[in-house]
Amino acid sequence: MNTFLKLHRDDNVQVALRMAPKGSIIKAEGGPVGTLTEVAMAHKVADRAISEGEMVIKYGMPIGVATVDIAPGAHVHVHNIASRYTATHYREEDAGLTDA
Amino acid sequence: MPETHAETWLGYGRADGRKGIRNTVAVAYLVECAHFVADEIVRRFRGQDVHLIGFPGCFPNDYAQKIMERLGTHPNVGAVLLVSLGCESFNRAKLAEVIGASGRPVETLVIQKSGGSAATIAKGVSAVERMKAQIADVPRVPMGVSDLVVATVCGGSDGTSGISGNPAAGRAFDRLVGDGAAxxxxxxxxxxxxxxxxxxxxxMPELGVELKACVEKAARYYSVLGYGSFAAGNATGGLSTIEEKSLGAYVKSGDAPISGIIKPGDIPPRGGLYLMDVVPDGEVRFGFPNISDNAEIVEMIASGAHVTLFITGRGSVVGSAISPVIKICANPDTYRALEGDMDINAGAIIEGKSSLEDVAIEIFDQITATAAGAKTASEALGHQEFILTYKSFDPLGPACLPGV
Incomplete structure (x- = not known):
């Protein structure tokens, strides 16, 4: 079975259905992409390059803005996207950032 | 989605023209002081479609009056027994009049005038038996998806809800709206x-302005109550921003155009997708808008919901009085732990055993089977949760229901 789920055709991220080790393969429109790090269940990975300032799309809708250039296969989370409403409160040690 | 089964069944035709999927006798207490007596009456009819509803407050409240009137005339309800203590403020005469005007049998027992608890319970049991006989031959009428009002709620959510149960429910909603349901x-x-x-x-653009305004009202209301919108644990579960957290809940609305805004007890005027504005108007009073999941379920039933889709991750076990609840479990581990309380295993999406589309079809089929009479897990277990508390609302603005 696929390790990643694309929730909407417009999305530029996919969601891990279980803990995915580094190098796990994501099926993407541009061809297969390997994850650059380990990714925890229900966390997100870019399935194509996302430029700084570009919207991150999940459920077909924007969930925040990329704060840096994000490479295909990179973990997309609190370290590289930002809310357009309120800053996200998180504890660094608990946020599941294996690549931060 | 492909057609998977016959989507017509026989419902219960009411004198007011509405069609129900159950033929329930509702026993309603009109103040907490009458709750025990009403409950004792209902307990004599376990497993027989006799449900307990009620309002605990002694002070009058227009919202509670409206909700009770809508529940007493709900299409799943065939007859109503009102149980009053006698000195409470609830307008029992108006409630009985509204229910009677809909063509439903209605009787009122006042405990203070009926000889107290034991005598009222005995009279109530006789009244329910009489009503059951009266509604046994309610005409059965053909019914289809376009006759249905379907509600959705999520509770006990976790990181799986937004990627399995909620989007699958959203796809089922798209099909329901496409087939003419509200x-x-x-x-x-x-x-x-x-x-x-x-x-x-x-x-309509004017409706869009109203949609934004009612979310802004909710943000203000919850900030006064001191709600935090994003906990550290959400990030641990993979959520990165407040938008992402909200979208996890929002996706259960699907992709259909939004036809209007309703408030609790307002009946959708036709098929389509409606947002219910559950946050009271005016200054913050009476506490939290909905103190638990069943308060929201009751409000949607008051707006005519025949069936409610309840998406849970952590694992809620509730059902409801009046209208069946279909429980969709988003988390595969929770499903295994609480299988007897669940109707649909959307966790199968996470484990790769089903697609979103498969589960959406399963949800749609469960709705039509439930409408045709099949019992949901919570119905079979006898769940009948009900809660109604104080609120206050202003009437709907003119832009909330375009074209009506």
């Missing part, structure tokens, strides 16, 4: 961040 979603306090994309789905 579908209701709510929880405006968990739509914060979604207001602009939601407004873009409004059938």
């Amino acid at each position: 579908c209701i979603f709510e929880e405006t306090g968990e739509l914060i961040g979604c207001e602009h994309i939601m407004a873009d789905r409004a059938v």
